[in-house]
Amino acid sequence: MIGAGLIGSAAARHLAQMGHDVTLIGPGEPADWATHEGVFASHYDEGRITRGLDSMPFWAQASRASIARYAEIEAASGIPFFQEVGGLMAGPDMEAAAQEGRKGQVSFEELTPSKARGAFGFVIPDGFEVLHEAADAGHISPRRLVAAQQRAAAALGCKRIEEVVRHTEDGRVTTDKAVHHFDQVLWAAGGFGAPHLDLPLDVQGRTVTFFEVAGPMPDLPTLIFANGVEIDIYLLPPIQYADGKHYFKIGGGPHDKPLRTEGEMRAWYQSGGDPAAAQALDKTFRALVPDVEVISTHWKPCVTMYAPDELPFIGRLDPATCVATAGNGRGAKCSDELGRLGAMALLGEEDPALAPMRFRP
Numbered sequence: 001m002i003g004a005g006l007i008g009s010a011a012a013r014h015l016a017q018m019g020h021d022v023t024l025i026g027p028g029e030p031a032d033w034a035t036h037e038g039v040f041a042s043h044y045d046e047g048r049i050t051r052g053l054d055s056m057p058f059w060a061q062a063s064r065a066s067i068a069r070y071a072e073i074e075a076a077s078g079i080p081f082f083q084e085v086g087g088l089m090a091g092p093d094m095e096a097a098a099q100e101g102r103k104g105q106v107s108f109e110e111l112t113p114s115k116a117r118g119a120f121g122f123v124i125p126d127g128f129e130v131l132h133e134a135a136d137a138g139h140i141s142p143r144r145l146v147a148a149q150q151r152a153a154a155a156l157g158c159k160r161i162e163e164v165v166r167h168t169e170d171g172r173v174t175t176d177k178a179v180h181h182f183d184q185v186l187w188a189a190g191g192f193g194a195p196h197l198d199l200p201l202d203v204q205g206r207t208v209t210f211f212e213v214a215g216p217m218p219d220l221p222t223l224i225f226a227n228g229v230e231i232d233i234y235l236l237p238p239i240q241y242a243d244g245k246h247y248f249k250i251g252g253g254p255h256d257k258p259l260r261t262e263g264e265m266r267a268w269y270q271s272g273g274d275p276a277a278a279q280a281l282d283k284t285f286r287a288l289v290p291d292v293e294v295i296s297t298h299w300k301p302c303v304t305m306y307a308p309d310e311l312p313f314i315g316r317l318d319p320a321t322c323v324a325t326a327g328n329g330r331g332a333k334c335s336d337e338l339g340r341l342g343a344m345a346l347l348g349e350e351d352p353a354l355a356p357m358r359f360r361p
Ligand SMILES: Cc1cc2nc3c(=O)[nH]c(=O)nc-3n(C[C@H](O)[C@H](O)[C@H](O)COP(=O)(O)OP(=O)(O)OC[C@H]3O[C@@H](n4cnc5c(N)ncnc54)[C@H](O)[C@@H]3O)c2cc1C
Pocket: 002, 003, 004, 005, 006, 007, 008, 025, 026, 027, 028, 039, 040, 041, 042, 043, 047, 048, 049, 050, 142, 163, 164, 165, 166, 188, 189, 190, 191, 192, 193, 206, 207, 208, 234, 251, 302, 303, 304, 324, 325, 326, 327, 328, 329, 330, 331, 332, 333, 334, 335
């Protein structure tokens, strides 16, 4: 398994649970982003939105399958990572998401913008539609989910090699330190894996802005705000970080930066993010949540990886190699299902109804 992130760690747990001999290869989180010369990942954070509602059937199904297993992963690892605070989705037209929700029997209610403001303080324009998913939705800590998957996998015998992979061929894996041999290899290395794969993957640098507040607001759900013009804005309620402080987090909007090579991606993480994007997000945040007293703000870089049709690539590349990648901005909440589908592809047991196996000619 190449990539000890969200999808790779999930795939490792699933394969170990099925009794296979599994090795998870990949480094941990860098201590100092500004000087780190290796690879980075998209899960170095405490908050990712999770929800069963999605306008695209694949993502709706993959999310619900993953959410249904959160409790099992928490119990197996002893690491809690899910906060069931609920979630809102708002935009000019939410019918596609509502329809998928009804098909999948997701429990949600429709709110008016004024009701959303009264209940949660979010200012959503008049005429927008608002869907509120109160149960089985909220946020996960991607760091803790990775730790939980790895601990559960290790308890089932999964081995770990903390090295960076440079090349793979016919099951031979060359890292920065050694050469290893495996029967089968699964690439699940996120954005930094893209340059190794001959697939139409689009890696974008994104900036997220954090707003320090006095403490937790346990009744506040997450919010996805689609204004129909920019990339959706997403907002997470205050979450406690390692420094003990609580931060709202906002991301999305128009400031993506295309990144093509490993060097460009590394330089993006080392740069600390885009101040202009952070400023735009600051404005959006204060318009969406005007009644909150902000103590301080800061921002960080991250990368998101997209495929042209907004579906992940999961499937076989050659007789010894499979891939499970491209979260399309949704890959944290459904990483357990994406990892499971990657594991099934590796075993040659893809379910065509579930795995979007569409490697184009
Ligand atoms: C700002 C931001 C907000 C997001 N919000 C959400 C959200 O609210 N909800 C949601 O569901 N998703 C969200 N996402 C998307 C989600 O975080 C990603 O889809 C998810 O992290 C993808 O998982 P992954 O395993 O593919 O990649 P990663 O989590 O990036 O893991 C990849 C792993 O591969 C390793 N690796 C890379 N290169 C190599 C190599 N050469 N050798 C060995 N190991 C290597 C890395 O070290 C890393 O551990 C967000 C993403 C960003 C950037």
